[in-house]
Amino acid sequence: MTDLIQDVLNSDEKKNLRQFATLLRQSEKKYLLRNEILNTFHDYCKQQENYEHLYHNSYLSKLVYFTQEIILDSESLCLVIRPQIATQQAYRLLDDFTVESVSIQELLDLRDRLVNRHHPQEGGVLKIDFQPFYDYSPVIRDPKNIGKGVAFLNRYLSSKLFYDRRQWQDALFNFLHLHHYKGHQLLISDRIQTQQQLSNCVKQALTLLANYPADTPYENFRWELQNLGFEPGWGNTADRVHQSLEMLDQLIDSPDNQVLEAFLSQIPMIFRILLVSPHGWFGQEGVLGRPDTGGQVVYILDQVKGLEKQLQENIEQTGLDVLGIQPKVIVLTRLIPNSEGTTCNQRLEKIYGTNNGWILRVPFRDFNPKLTQNWISRFEIWPYLETFAIDAQKELLAEFQGKPDLIVGNYTDGNLVAFLLARRMNVTHCIIAHALEKSKYLFSNLYWQDLEDKYHFSLQFTADLMAMNAANFIVSSTYQEIVGTPDSIGQYESYQSFTMPDLYHVVSGIELFSPKFNIVPPGVNEDVYFPYTRTEERKLSDRQRLEDLLFTLEDPTQAFGKLQDPNKRPIFSMARLDRIKNLTGLAECFGKSKELQEHCNLILIAGKLRSEDSTDHEEISEIEKLYHIIDQYNLHGKIRWLGVRLPKGDSGEIYRVIGDRRGIFVQPALFEAFGLTILESMISGLPTFATRFGGPLEIIQDKVNGFYINPTDQTEMADIILEFIAKCNHDPNYWNEISQRSIERVYSNYTWKIHTNRLLSLAKIYSFWNYTSQEQREDLLRYIELQFHMIYKPRAKALLDKHMQQ
Ligand code: UDP
Ligand code: LCN
Secondary structure (H helix, E strand, O other), X not given: OHHHHHHHHHOOHHHHHHHHHHHHHHOOOOEEEHHHHHHHHHHHHHOOOOHHHHHHHOHHHHHHHHEEEEEEEOOEEEEEEOOOOOOOEEEEEEOOOOEEEEOHHHHHHHHHHHOOOOOHHHOOOEEEEOHHHXXXXXXXXXXXXXXXXXXXXXXXXXXXXXXXXXXXXXXXXXXXXXXXXXOEEOOXXXXXXXXXXXXXXXXXXXXXXXXXXXXXXHHHHHHXXXXXXXXXXXXXXXXXXXXXXXXXXXXXXXXXXXXXXXHHHHOOOOOEEEEEOOOOOOOOOOOOOOOOOOHHHHHHHHHHHHHHHHHHHHHHHOOHHHHOOOOEEEEEEEEOOOOOOOOOOOOEEEOOOOOOEEEEEEEOOXXXXXXXXOOOOOOOOHHHHHHHHHHHHHHHHHHHOOOOOEEEEEHHHHHHHHHHHHHHHOOEEEEEOOOOHHHOOOOOOOOHHHHHHHHOHHHHHHHHHHHHHHOOEEXXXXXXXXXXXXXXXXXXXXXXXXEEOOOEEEEEOOOOOOOOEEEOOOOOOOOOOOOOOOHHHOOHHHHHHHHHHHHHOOOOOOEEOOOOOOOOEEEEEEEOOOHHHOHHHHHHHHHHOHHHHHHEXXXXXXXXXXXXXXXXXXXXXXXXXXXXXXXXXXXXXOEEEEOOOOOHHHHHHHHHHHHHOOOEEEEOOOOEOOOHHHXXXXXXXXXXXXXXXXXHHHHOOEOOOEEEEOOOOHHHHHHHHHHHHHHHHHOOHHHHHHHHHHHHHHHHHOOHHHHHHHHHHHHHHHHHHHHHOHHHHHHHHHHHHHHHHHHHHHHHHHHHHHHHOO
8 A cells, every 4th residue: 555655656646645635634624534535535636627537547546545534633644544345554644745654553542642532651541452362263365255254164174174184083073972962962972982983983884874765764773873873963864864974974084165064064063042132122012113122123033933943954854853852042131120011021921933932031130220120221231231141141041951052142232241151151152243333423432431421332342342252253244244345344344443542442353354254144024024016915904004004094192294195106214213223314305305295205114203202312302303304394294204113014014005106115324234124125025225334235236126325415315216216207117127126136135044044054163163272262261351350340330330329
């Protein structure tokens, strides 16, 4: 990258750089982010004669394109450059155009200085550096392979099995020996004592199995196999057992990564799974749309069903039903005594559509009952998590009658509790971020002290760092969640290095090239959400009832607004009323566009209608803002706002009713980590317009099966929708084409079957990896525990003290 800076300096573009720097200084801002830099550069280029060249093809334009941040101080300009995904460099450009490279530590100091929080004389701040712990483990080289951790790990492990034969084959042998279920030994018994013996016995078993027809049930040759030292778990027919043992034979002789993956994936080692999701309202009815309660709950409930089904299949295929093994999946959440009409005060609730899937609710300890008896915002939950984990552990051991085989955390709080439980019980640990708060709020780390009262980011970011480093593997929904796009940084990437002024400097927060990252997108519940065209599966009475609710029903407790012309094309959106979801931005865009109002009605399903009914500060302010926009742009007669909590079945039918009327779905979030509503609307067949900031960028292919919108540019947003409507008016089939392609996109890429299959296979491979690399992880886990005790706990205690006074 210095080459690019030198190219600018060695050409006559040097003068342009000087002028551009002068222009930047005039903005009075000391800290400029990419958007502002690009806008200022555009303004500058427009004033130049050689605009076309300078803006599009010059060295300077390339340099500006790669620049993420510019920090100005009195004698220099610091450029933070991202020459490629997941890589950051910083350079200082002095007035005389000398270029110096800036180290991470210097950059963090500089940022602190900018907010007057740099105190070198006081010895600086604590530095958090996880890099040394990753020096032990293999890393991916090419950024495009980030997120394909397991494929990389398999290649790495099979080469180890090949080259460090003795040690690794012993490890594999010992690992196979480990598995048992409620006192039953699985796979290999004590009759086989060494790896060499295993190799011989495998060959004898293969000869034995050759005598049986392929479909012979396991029971018929169970005792003969046991004589050779093989216990249940290899297959339910002669053919399956033969295949498994042949793979093992191949791994012993000439290991191959695909065989290793297939072999480990079908080993029965997971029967009991714990999913952790403490915050919000975790229930099956009447909770969606409440503050903090949205896609994560939908995701987990669907995941439980998928996992149980997959585990059951695995148990049958590996012949373990002879032992009467039944899988169990538990979602651990908090019990909320004042449950506001939900089931969140019930200790145990069976999950619909499962045989043995449960929600287990454990209450927070009392502390101040005025708080702990009620819902607590996810931003305030931190003081209660450690004791919650301790109490939950006892209940889990009883419910599972042993420890789980896999723990999956969800969101920061669930990931932290998952870490505490996995550490205490020594279980494979996976985390799912859903949405990392850090990238949602601009400068959330630099100005954390100003935001602390409301958001407590010091606790949240510390917990994120601990959990993401402690996890054996990380499941992300998209590639961009990890490392962004060529021109925007990823959610995990934003943890690579950052300052929390006066608290700590993160010099290296996470290794993005680690094989622990795996992209496994969620699916959508196909029984609830399906194309509007499948009329035979739809109930006419539901359809009519929901049409009434959406467009005409007059009931001030549920709906606000009476449409002048209910037959106009509906623009539909549904989301929780938090600031980032930006439903108010969509209303404003609609309010500013007379043309949109002429062609369409705006239909919103959003939280509540009355701010008095809410205790969440963002929800309250969004409700007030929405009323204000409706008045300001006089949207009466053009908008319907429903403050309802739909039962599951209705929420599917709602999208289809919009489809019947050739409506569209708009997702205007300022940032959306993934966006399940986008999958729901697309599978229902609605042309979908979604924010270009976050996950939707990967779900939708622009203008092919949906459209990108920029929620910060309301005029452009309205134009994109209007252009679509104009095309539909011109060619009514255009709507159908986009609708059909949306449906296909979801069915071919986003199903729970693909997801759960992948997740279980990852869990098994990482369990093996965890087993073989355990000693190397101990120092990392100790370092994380230190952060928990020295940083997290004192801050959580201080927050608790505040809560005690309320
Ligand atoms: N949802 C709902 N009612 C509402 C708002 C949302 O049923 O009033 C559901 C929606 O159908 C989707 C989920 O909540 O299944 C929201 O998930 P998404 O990933 O879009 O956003 P999140 O709320 O998790 O940020
Ligand atoms: C949380 C979010 O904010 C959404 O973007 C996701 O779709 C949801 O969780 C499920 O992962």
